[in-house]
């Protein structure tokens with residue numbers, strides 16, 4: 420197997436390059452490439468992994484050209500520069516490093532708050548210009564002031580902790596902040612209007628979503644205390660920039676410190692040049708420590724995935740640890756093959772898939788196994804589907820997916836049963852993994868079998884009547900098709916029967932037609948695994 424190849428298209432710490440090399444991954448480090456989208460589109464097809472910060476925009480157009488890409492790793496938190504639905508639809512894992520730069524970013528927010536309180540950048544510029552304007556700069560003390568934190572997750576809670584250390588009072592608005600967590604943090608949980616009414620300083624730490632876009636707009640600004648100061652180290656677009664300029668001009672807002680902007684890179688902006696505004700060029704995560712953290716972490720995570728299938732911090736797939744991956748792998752293979760078996764037999768629209776996990780397998784990563792069933796099921800019909808994209812594709816097609824988890828009820832330590840309901844019928848197939856790690860089919864439509872999944876198989880349903888097996892085997896022999904394994908099963912004597920035959924090589928259509936014409940045969944299918 421050739422080495423996986425990774426492209427680093429942004430200015431990541433070189434520590435990442437070393438990790439990839441040490442793990443046996445080929446790596447191209449082109450720190451400025453992310454800004455050149457045409458060049459990126461031209462070469463992205465050569466890589467299995469793409470490691471980025473925020474300059475690279477992994478758009479649907481780029482992803483479309485990424486024919487062998489398996490993983491996009493964001494050395495940082497926000498993945499808003501990656502079109503996740505496009506990546507998911509193409510089966511590409513998108514992962515981030517959710518904690519590596521949190522402290523650094525919270526520190527930047529606190530730094531900006533203090534800089535605002537004492538007008539440090541303005542005083543610095545004036546002093547270095549030889550003006551000595553001692554009377555121009557009159558700051559505010561922050562001790563005893565109220566900091567309003569909007570979004571009290573990883574970064575917001577660190578910012579809150581630091582502000583408490585500076586003897587501020589901290590109030591927080593975050594719909595997902597539990598009262599217990601608020602108590603532990605020492606912050607008062609309030610609603611948004613209350614925060615606007617009481618805060619002397621407001622700092623934002625939410626992602627940019629439909630709900631948080633313009634969370635501070637003209638109406639919100641009007642509700643704030645006169646003289647409030649606002650810090651945004653999260654994402655441009657959380658604050659309506661023009662409304663803020665108006666509020667600064669009317670002196671309702673005393674100052675604003677922004678690290679992030681609606682348009683980035685921000686070479687011009689309505690906020691620029693205002694005497695009470697401080698700006699930094701998206702430096703929230705820019706410390707040596709944070710950059711080393713996120714670079715090391717993203718390189719380790721991407722290597723783990725590319726080399727062992729371990730998944731951590733993926734935003735579009737459940738996590739699978741390096742320990743779980745080898746135990747899960749044979750069951751993923753089983754799940755995919757059971758799905759594929761059912762999918763290859765299905766000729767009409769699928770309304771529902773029920774997947775039952777029994778015994779040990781029920782304690783594994785069910786979501787990953789279900790994704791594998793769905794990918795096996797959909798691939799015969801849709802082609803380009805994998806475990807990452809399959810759940811989305813199933814949902815888009817209106818398929819109901821039910822998972823049932825229970826203790827072992829059968830002879831098997833672990834059993835997965837896939838039941839597919841189409842417009843015409845319901846079909847079940849069950850399988851297990853034996854100690855040899857190989858997936859086995861153990862039940863088809865309630866008929867017990869014990870068969871491995873061969874590369875090329877013929878599946879026949881027939882009436883259990885004498886004469887069928889001889890004629891069937893004879894037809895294959897006449898066509899020079901060698902039989903590798905032969906499995907039979909039936910509901911009862913003279914009832915419904917199945918034959919599952921592994922053969923060497925492909926099965927020509929005319930041979931299938933001859934098998935189909937045998938008097939006992941109801942259905943025949945060539946299956947490929």
Ligand SMILES: NC(=O)C1=CN([C@@H]2O[C@H](COP(=O)(O)OP(=O)(O)OC[C@H]3O[C@@H](n4cnc5c(N)ncnc54)[C@H](O)[C@@H]3O)[C@@H](O)[C@H]2O)C=CC1
Pocket residue numbers: 495496497498517520521524569570571572573574575592593594595596624625626627630631652653654678679701702703704705
């Ligand atoms: N300036 C920079 O360089 C950096 C910026 N960031 C940005 O900081 C933001 C926060 O990062 P983390 O704290 O790590 O994320 P997080 O996910 O730990 O916290 C976000 C919090 O926002 C809350 N939230 C979601 N919707 C909300 C709403 N409508 N109103 C109030 N709260 C809401 C969530 O409940 C969550 O607690 C992200 O957008 C990230 O991209 C992160 C790192 C560096």
Ligand SMILES: O=C(O)CCC(=O)C(=O)O
Pocket residue numbers: 472473494495496497498520701702703704705
């Ligand atoms: O990589 C950077 O400098 C930006 C960090 C950031 O915005 C994030 O992690 O969300």
